[in-house]
Amino acid sequence: GAVVSQHPSRVICKSGTSVKIECRSLDFQATTMFWYRQFPKQSLMLMATSNEGSKATYEQGVEKDKFLINHASLTLSTLTVTSAHPEDSSFYICSASSGGIGETQYFGPGTRLLVL
Amino acid sequence: KQEVTQIPAALSVPEGENLVLNCSFTDSAIYNLQWFRQDPGKGLTSLLLIQSSQREQTSGRLNASLDKSSGRSTLYIAASQPGDSATYLCAVNSGNTPLVFGKGTRLSVIA
Numbered sequence: 208g209a210v211v212s213q214h215p216s217r218v219i220c221k222s223g224t225s226v227k228i229e230c231r232s233l234d235f236q237a238t239t240m241f242w243y244r245q246f247p248k249q250s251l252m253l254m255a256t257s258n259e260g261s262k263a264t265y266e267q268g269v270e271k272d273k274f275l276i277n278h279a280s281l282t283l284s285t286l287t288v289t290s291a292h293p294e295d296s297s298f299y300i301c302s303a304s305s306g307g308i309g310e311t312q313y314f315g316p317g318t319r320l321l322v323l
Numbered sequence: 324k325q326e327v328t329q330i331p332a333a334l335s336v337p338e339g340e341n342l343v344l345n346c347s348f349t350d351s352a353i354y355n356l357q358w359f360r361q362d363p364g365k366g367l368t369s370l371l372l373i374q375s376s377q378r379e380q381t382s383g384r385l386n387a388s389l390d391k392s393s394g395r396s397t398l399y400i401a402a403s404q405p406g407d408s409a410t411y412l413c414a415v416n417s418g419n420t421p422l423v424f425g426k427g428t429r430l431s432v433i434a
Contacts, residue, residue: 213366241421241422248429249426250412250424250425250426250427251367251412251424253421253422256421298364300366300367302367302422311355311357311372312422313369314359314366314367314368314369315366316365316366317364317365317366319364
């Protein structure tokens with residue numbers, strides 16, 4: 208149980224385009240979802256926390272107009288990287304929790320984004 | 324602000340050795356601590372989760388200990404195998420804030 212999927216697993220796009228990444232909880236209802244970014248050989252950096260039906264809470268330094276997060280249902284959250292640039296190339300990982308921030312998080316397999 | 328440090332950053336050992344990975348955290352008021360494994364280009368696989376009231380957790384060849392008062396956790400891997408090669412991440416859950424991750428230990432087990 209507690210499986211989280213992400214789609215796509217890899218995406219290559221041209222600079223200036225927008226890319227949407229989906230995060231789904233397959234067998235539980237995710238009240239809270241988290242989006243992380245990971246640079247090569249670095250740890251995970253939390254970008255934002257989203258609760259179903261409400262606006263996401265962004266970490267300091269993360270542009271909310273650049274990284275649009277939607278958590279419209281208890282099983283789906285999306286991250287849209289708008290007007291992507293090469294510096295947005297990274298590994299994006301989501302996680303989901305059936306409770307609040309203190310509850311166990313289950314991680315997705317990640318999405319590799321390459322912006323040319 | 325919680326900070327998590329993992330030592331060493333990288334470790335290379337011959338197959339069959341027992342090894343210890345270290346994790347330290349600055350604020351002992353934690354809810355739980357979790358060890359993850361990450362293979363290159365992949366997501367995170369949860370290995371062990373220790374609640375704040377527990378001292379250790381075991382799963383197969385893995386044993387994780389927690390000393391909350393001193394702000395330390397160790398992950399012990401017995402009889403290491405090449406398949407254990409990966410990055411191991413420690414993450415602290417303080418209950419009212421998001422998970423805080425260490426930078427990880429990159430483990431290579433040489434056949």
